Amino acid sequence: MRFCTCANISQIDGTCSRNRERYRLRVRASDKGDPPSSADVDVELDVVDRNNKPPLWDNAIYGPINVRENVTRETYKLEVHAEDKGFPPLARSVEVQIDVVDRANNPPVWDHTAYGPVSVKENVNVGAKVVSVKASSGIENNPTVFYRLMPGSTAQTNKFHTFYLQQRADNGFTWADIKVNHPLDYETIKEYNLTIRVENNGAQQLASEATVHILLEDVNDEIPLFTEREQETVLEGEPIGTKVTQVNAIDKDGTFPNNQVYYYIVDSPRNEGKDFFEINLQSGEVFTKVVFDREKQGAYALEVEARDGAPSARPNSDGEPNSVPSSAFFS
Numbered sequence: 001m002r003f004c005t006c007a008n009i010s011q012i013d014g015t016c017s018r019n020r021e022r023y024r025l026r027v028r029a030s031d032k033g034d035p036p037s038s039a040d041v042d043v044e045l046d047v048v049d050r051n052n053k054p055p056l057w058d059n060a061i062y063g064p065i066n067v068r069e070n071v072t073r074e075t076y077k078l079e080v081h082a083e084d085k086g087f088p089p090l091a092r093s094v095e096v097q098i099d100v101v102d103r104a105n106n107p108p109v110w111d112h113t114a115y116g117p118v119s120v121k122e123n124v125n126v127g128a129k130v131v132s133v134k135a136s137s138g139i140e141n142n143p144t145v146f147y148r149l150m151p152g153s154t155a156q157t158n159k160f161h162t163f164y165l166q167q168r169a170d171n172g173f174t175w176a177d178i179k180v181n182h183p184l185d186y187e188t189i190k191e192y193n194l195t196i197r198v199e200n201n202g203a204q205q206l207a208s209e210a211t212v213h214i215l216l217e218d219v220n221d222e223i224p225l226f227t228e229r230e231q232e233t234v235l236e237g238e239p240i241g242t243k244v245t246q247v248n249a250i251d252k253d254g255t256f257p258n259n260q261v262y263y264y265i266v267d268s269p270r271n272e273g274k275d276f277f278e279i280n281l282q283s284g285e286v287f288t289k290v291v292f293d294r295e296k297q298g299a300y301a302l303e304v305e306a307r308d309g310a311p312s313a314r315p316n317s318d319g320e321p322n323s324v325p326s327s328a329f330f331s
Contacts, residue, residue, distance in 0.1 A: 023047070026227065026248060035233055035331070040246060054090035055082040058152040058195060074100050106138035107206035108145055108198045116213030122186040123219050123313055130163065130178045131212060137200040144201040147176035149194060150209075156192050163194060163214075178212060186218040186254045219313035220258040224249040224306040226326040234330045236294045244277070245328060247284040249306035257309030266303040266325060273302030273330070286328070299331045 023045045030038035076098040083091040111134050118131045137145050149165035151158050164181040167174060176196060192214040199207040232245045253259040263284040265274050277300075279286050286302070307323040314322065 024248065024250070026246075037233060037235070042246070042248070054092045055084055056092065056153050058150075058154075058157045058193070076100075105202055105204050105206055106200075107208045108135045108138050108200045110135040110198070110208060110210045113210050114213070115210065117191075117215045118212065119215050119217055120180075120184065121217045121219055122184045123221055124180055124184065126180050126183060128180050130180060130214060132175050132177050133196060133210060133212065134173055134175050135198040135208070135210070136173070137202075138206070139200050139202050142201055143172070143174070145174050146199045146201070147174075148197045148199075149176075149178070150197050152193075152195065155189055158192065158194050162192065165196065184216055186216045187222070187252055189216070190254070191215050218253060218255040218258055220253055220308060220310045220322060221313045222251055222253040222258070222308075223314075223322040224251045224261050224308055224324050226306060226324065231329045231331060234288065234292050234300070236292045238288060238291065240288055240291060242288045243285055244288060244330065245286045247279070247286065247304055247306075247326065247328065249284070249324065249326075251308045251322075253308065260309035262307050262309065264305045264307065266305050268303065271301075271303040273300045273328075276300055277302050277330075279304060299329065302328045302330065304328065 025043045025045065026040050027043055028038050028040050030036045078096040078098065079093050080096055081091060081093045083089050115131055115133055120130055124130075133147075135145055135147075137143050147165055147167050149158065149163065151161065153159060155162070160182070162180070162182050162184070163178050166177045166179055168177060169175075176198075178194065178196075192212075194212040194214065195209055196212065197207055197209050199205045226247065226249045234244050235242075247263060249261045249263070251259040251261050261284075262281050263279050264281070265271070265277065265279050267274060276288065276290050276292075277286050278289050284304075284306075286304075303325055304327075305323055305325045307321045310321060311317070311319045312322045
């Protein structure tokens with residue numbers, strides 16, 4: 001996202017995508033005094049959607065779909081049209097193939113045609129099993145079935161093979177285990193809708209489909225990141241409690257309290273500014289604790305820390321929140 005503020009014009013211009021729903025900016029106005037004085041203001045921008053994408057079908061072609069014979073043709077091909085309600089409306093079509101089969105043939109039968117929602121933590125290991133599904137062949141004395149995980153047209157429908165299927169035999173039945181193929185990330189994709197196709201081994205191989213709905217659970221795996229700051233100015237003689245700046249950190253986790261940020265002054269002998277400033281726990285505003293005299297000391301370095309609001313899910317975190325330090329310089 002790009003924003004610009006032009007001299008003498010209080011306008012922010014930019015373009016952005018829907019990867020983030022909200023942006024927080026800090027705009028600074030400064031004069032040309034010696035030393036210059038400045039003031040900051042926070043601007044929050046909400047990203048709103050515009051109708052620039054047509055509907056997406058899960059598959060490029062649907063079928064073959066099997067129906068029992070009572071018509072004169074063996075195959076029918078239909079075109080289905082989907083249109084959204086935007087202005088102007090956008091649309092997309094898909095082909096559907098229907099095969100007519102013998103009435104004596106039966107397609108496979110699923111235990112369930114829809115599985116889920118199945119909850120999965122976003123930091124689950126690659127190769128971990130998400131869910132097991134099962135269908136019977138529908139043919140007496142011929143239990144053989146073949147499963148296939150169908151790739152869709154979007155990331156949410158497994159276009160990039162985020163999940164894979166592993167077939168296994170157990171107690172006379174054939175199961176399909178859905179497993180994680182690539183690392184998951186709640187902040188990128190929060191849910192998946194998978195389609196599994198099963199075929200039997202009859203004279204006419206008939207098929208049926210089931211769906212699996214997967215919901216990811218957010219874990220506290222993102223570290224807060226401070227926005228960059230320039231050197232700050234403190235006027236001598238200002239009363240105790242004067243606001244001198246505001247620090248800001250962003251945590252990209254998707255849910256509270258994982259993305260809640262709290263601010264602290266680092267309690268360390270190396271932190272020379274800890275006795276001269278205090279910080280608001282939630283806002284990050286920094287205030288003076290003393291009246292400053294430039295003749296006594298002309299510059300101060302203050303080390304602050306941002307922590308998120310839950311035990312970290314990162315390795316070797318020992319149950320502590322994610323945190324990051326930052327330094328501010330005052331003159």
